[in-house]
Amino acid sequence: MLLIAAAFAAPALLQPLGGVRWWHLLVAAAAAPFAALANTRAAGATDISAAPAFFAAALVAFAAWGGAGGGVGVGLVAAGLLLGVAQSAAEMGFSFAAGYTTLASPTAVFVAHVVGCVAGALFAPFAYALLSPALPPSPLAAPARAVAALFAQGGARALPAYAGWMGLAALVVGLVLASVRQVISSRARVMVPMPVVMGVIFLAGANVAVGVAFGAALRIAWRWRHPRSADAYAALVGGALIAGDGVWGVGRALLASFGVAAPICMSFAPAPSAVP
Incomplete structure (x- = not known):
């Protein structure tokens, strides 16, 4: 709540953007608890925060609402x-x-977060106003502003073809799956996918989705054959595989530096440099 209250100072801090009105912030503040609840549920089920997805959705929606007269500022705030x-x-x-x-004590964890929220709400706006002239712009600032400007000018017409229908279909599928999981038995529930996990995997990318699916299949097979060892060591093996995937970055860099051609559908080439 303190973070939401502090955000009402944003119009004064972001006057060059213009167009931000109190009702824009009121609607955003009303939507914030739902975003927090949904993101907490997603993070609890997958250990991946979907906050960037809420940022993108709010950027598009509020920029289109603000229109050409100030949609950029409305969307960004x-x-x-x-x-x-x-x-x-x-x-x-x-x-x-x-x-x-x-x-650790849950009370101590909660108090620490409250103290952090209070400190951030009180001091972050002043720190921003003091340090922003001396700091380089964020690398995400220009793309976010460009997207906001695009939707402020074009509204919903700026969406890619069929994007709205695909989003609506995903919403309907998620609601149906969540409703089905609530009414069936716990034994049958394991056969119905969790919509929040499906959504986060879509955000994470195909490489993460394939890895998660392959790892889940291996764990199911392991637990079917050796349930005791699977329950005891599955988390440890998963952590080791994650660490190994990070170490593979070194091997990938070495293969790319020596110009080794990939034998299958992968690439060892370095990432393309950013266009200035």
């Missing part, structure tokens, strides 16, 4: 508000999970 609230909620969930693992 509202999207930043939802991003901060959703990410803070997910971080609190991560902290509670870590506290549970380390036997």
Whole structure:
């Protein structure tokens, strides 16, 4: 709530953007608890925060609402508000999970987050106003502003072809799956996918989706054959595989530096440099 209240100072801090009105922030503040709840649920089920997705959705919606007369400022402020609230909620969930693992007091974890929110709400606007003239622009600022300008000018027409219908279909599928999981038995529930996990995997990218699916299949097979060892060591093996995937980055860089051609549908080439 303190983060939401502090966001109402944004019009004064972001006067060059213009167009931000109190009702824009009121609607964004009303949507923020729902974004926080949904993101906490997603982060709890997958350990991946979907806050950037709420940022993108709010950026598009509020920029189109603000229109050509100030949609850029409206979209950036509202999207930043939802991003901060959703990410803070997910971080609190991560902290509670870590506290549970380390036997820390839940009250102490909650108090620490409250203190952090108070400090951030009070001092972050002043720190921004003081330091922003001396700091380089964020690498995400220009793309976000460009997207906001695009939708402020074109509204919903700026969406790619069939994007709206695909989003609506995903919403309907998610609601149906969530409703089905609530009414069936716990034994049958394992056969129905969780819509929140499906959504986060779509955000994470195809490489993560393939890895998660392959790992889940291996764990199911392992638990079917050796349930005791699977329950005891599955998390350890998963962590080791994640670490190994990070180490593979070194091998990938070496193969790319020596010009080794990939034998199958992968690439060892370095990432393309950013266009100035």
